[in-house]
């Protein structure tokens with residue numbers, strides 16, 4: 032890259048915003064030029080406005096930056112990383128897209144729009160070309176590109192490998208989701224200590240729908256949703272980072288799907304060339320653990336710098352065909368790291 036591409040972070044002080052700050056430190060292509068948040072933070076130095084919750088220290092570049100409002104005038108950049116809540120994102124993100132900026136969003140506000148890519152580049156990099164249609168439909172000179180809900184992320188990556196090989200027909204999934212997925216300060220300690228909360232508002236609907244768009248085929252400027260039935264339970268557990276999902280799947284080619292073949296297919300899964308060599312490309316895309324008690328969030332969430340999907344406990348399912356456990360780091364692969372990967376794909380496909 033000749034000169035770094037200026038980027039802004041909206042919602043920079045929150046749980047996902049902090050991951051952006053950390054992952055963009057010394058990024059080879061991008062330079063952070065604006066940090067935006069709510070009125071609570073505007074006008075303060077980032078280090079004063081933010082209750083830093085990551086293990087690694089706050090990067091020096093961010094400490095003295097003055098937090099600006101999330102407006103087109105204040106957060107001028109080529110790429111805008113959005114870590115805003117849905118209602119706010121719904122209103123603000125189109126303003127940036129109209130002003131010529133590429134919005135890489137974590138919010139769910141536009142994920143279901145027909146002309147908005149819902150991207151995991153390692154499995155559906157071709158869907159990025161929906162932005163051409165989006166620009167025509169919405170008269171944007173910029174665009175909006177989204178990443179999925181953090182629970183769908185690892186599950187869908189594993190399903191893609193199995194779908195290509197055997198055809199996936201049905202999925203039954205139970206999530207055990209980390210606290211950082213609820214933002215900061217998130218769930219009250221008295222609600223979650225010594226406890227599991229068996230409902231996360233709006234989450235089951237996302238896990239039952241978003242994978243169908245990502246596993247769908249792009250044809251003639253439209254995505255045909257994958258013909259897969261989903262049933263999901265989503266729960267919150269007292270883990271800081273890393274969403275675990277226990278999944279059972281029914282496959283079209285039942286007989287061929289023995290455990291060893293499935294393991295090999297997951298382990299060898301490789302993305303299309305355009306998504307393989309980007310700075311944030313997961314290496315490997317999927318790691319298969321053979322131990323009987325892995326993956327575990329605390330031990331495995333930072334595999335591949337938090338970008339790798341970790342699968343284990345692959346075995347026959349007595350009701351459906353196969354069952355397994357999948358782990359993905361929710362604020363890295365499932366949020367900020369995923370958005371940065373999407374932005375890198377936009378750049379490499381000359382779609383900025």
Ligand SMILES: NC(=O)c1ccc[n+]([C@@H]2O[C@H](COP(=O)([O-])OP(=O)(O)OC[C@H]3O[C@@H](n4cnc5c(N)ncnc54)[C@H](OP(=O)(O)O)[C@@H]3O)[C@@H](O)[C@H]2O)c1
Pocket residue numbers: 041042043044045046047048067068069070071072073100101113114115116117119137138139179180181211212213214215216361362365366
């Ligand atoms: N956490 C995850 O694992 C995860 C994964 C995937 C997707 N997501 C999605 O990512 C988004 C952010 O989630 P989060 O967990 O990071 O939330 P969070 O910790 O609550 O952070 C929210 C951020 O938004 C800012 N903000 C609030 N109101 C604003 C306004 N009116 N204008 C501008 N900025 C405003 C806050 O700034 P102040 O500090 O100034 O209030 C803060 O920086 C949500 O849409 C969420 O669903 C989260």
